Amino acid sequence: MNPPRTAIKTKRNKVTELWKRIRRLLIYVILIAVAFVYFTPFVYSILGSFMTDREVRAYPPTFLPSRFIPGEWSTLLDNYAEIWRAMHFLRWIFNSVLIAVSVTLANLFFASLAGYAFARLKFPGRDKFFTLLLGTMMIPGAVTMIPGYIIYARLGWLDTYYVLIIPALAQVFNIFLMRQFYQTIPEDLFDAARMDGCSLFGIFWRIMLPLSTPALAALAIYTFMGQWNNFMGPLLYMSDMDMWTIPLGITWIARETYFERYNIVLAGSMFNALPTLIVFILFQKYFIKGIALTGLK
């Protein structure tokens, strides 16, 4: 034994221990700061959705809505009620749900089938066709906006559900996502199923699909959110108020007056965010897997 050396060792250990703590503290401070930056607008949106016109545009800004004071509780939900009472609101919810759900279901169906074909089936020109498909993703949306409008107009699709549903039925990114996922499923499983007597569709249905739930969940979440929040599409193609979706409707309600009514916009946004929030909480696990899966976002 050598006592002095042990002493030095413990001292050094203490120093590294201290360093570790300082580092952890620093990491937490940074994380909290970043979380604060991201979280504040969201919290302020919630608070703002309960404020009156005057409060929401006050300077210096107020943070606590007066309606939170116990005596004022009867007026607490006034902003929300106003949106709810807006003449077309139920119809807009219906439109939003119809479009988002049908597009999501269609993408689950088409993207999983197309992804399977690109990942596992052998057919002439497969890889070239796939590259071409990916190439379409590189075209900015602004470029196709006007030609797209003209095409839809000539088809007579303006102010119909077709214009928002049919072009979105099979999205390239989703096909790409599914193909990449299927490629991670070992080829031996595919071969084993072939030997066990599965048809090509049987392999898809009985082996590939059950194994791809994380990818399908991610696909469903992203597609649903994308459609639900879609503002540009309805704005371009729908002039009939009955065909509007929630995001477009909320903007309209808020602009009925001479000035933008931010409290109404915020309340409407809360309405709009609710399904996304619920989906997120329910599928949080898949969300994270989905992010890992795409390697994006």
Next chain:
Amino acid sequence: MAKVLLENITKKFGDVVAVDNVSMEVKDGEFVVLLGPSGCGKTTTLRLIAGLETLTNGNIYIGDTLVNDLEPVFRDTAMVFQSYALYPHMTVFDNMAFPLKMKKVLKQDREKKVKEIADMLNIGELLNRKPKELSGGQKQRVAVGRAIVREPKVFLFDEPLSNLDAKLRVQTRIELRKLHEELGVTSIYVTHDQAEAMILGDRVAVMNDGRIRQLGPPQDIYHHPTDTFVAGFIGAPPMNLIDCSITKDKTKLFLEAEGFRTAVPDELEDIAKGYVGHEVVLGIRPEDVHDHHLVPDALPTSVIKTTVYATEMLGSDTYVHLLCGPHRFQARFPGIIQARIGDETEVVFDPTKIHLFNKKTGKAIV
């Protein structure tokens, strides 16, 4: 059960010839092992038989049926994959019952059959588990079980033991052999492990570069390799191969190389005569190299002077690496040998065990 006949089969992937004009007959109930280094075409041959790859050329018969254009399922073969390829989302029971379900076998018959096979393989307890809850050895059994359940005409094994640890591998290969004797189903087995091949195969086909180099019973392949590739591939450690030439000194023939000279045994003289002045490869297995002290009656002309380069003591045997001029070869001496590096020692080759190969073609002369 059925025989399998390969007639001049060839498989090309683009310009690469994976299987090159292979012909072979596997008899009904026989266990044939395809043995070779990685990339030699053995797995491709197996996949061609299974129908997972399409032939470029040639014919494959299973039983009396030409199966070239038959889908895998109609060939009535079952395959055990190296990765086991168990369906991760299904229980062990569902995995094993899956091929029966595809065949539309009635549910109660499926259950009966799966239970029967599971009991046979001692996996009856595991039927409700998912593959990820199984150990490697258990997964392997399930994979075998899934193949047996179908009662195929031919079993195809693609390196089924290579993912097991060494101890389990030794155990399992004996069980596979016993299973084969019990079921008597024609089996084709791919491996790169020559010990597995020797133990399992009724016959072994040694493959290299897409061709079968030698096909025969394991003992034949071990004792009478037809070329230097087979000689160098089979055996652990493999056969010593020494480049030399045959020279004539008065009436005696010698195998000679730099720093190395030994008399051609009388048994080989007749054949060696034709190769005087030619380059040959001498082959001798480590166990056929003997310490001169233990064979004092050996011909003085056949004694080889060597220096000890290294020793490997294994308890039962000692492998001694010997240097003789620029040539290095191994000897396997029984028991523990106290030899130090640099020691000079004299050895003799068992004259009845010497192999000669043509250096140009690699083919065996003797």
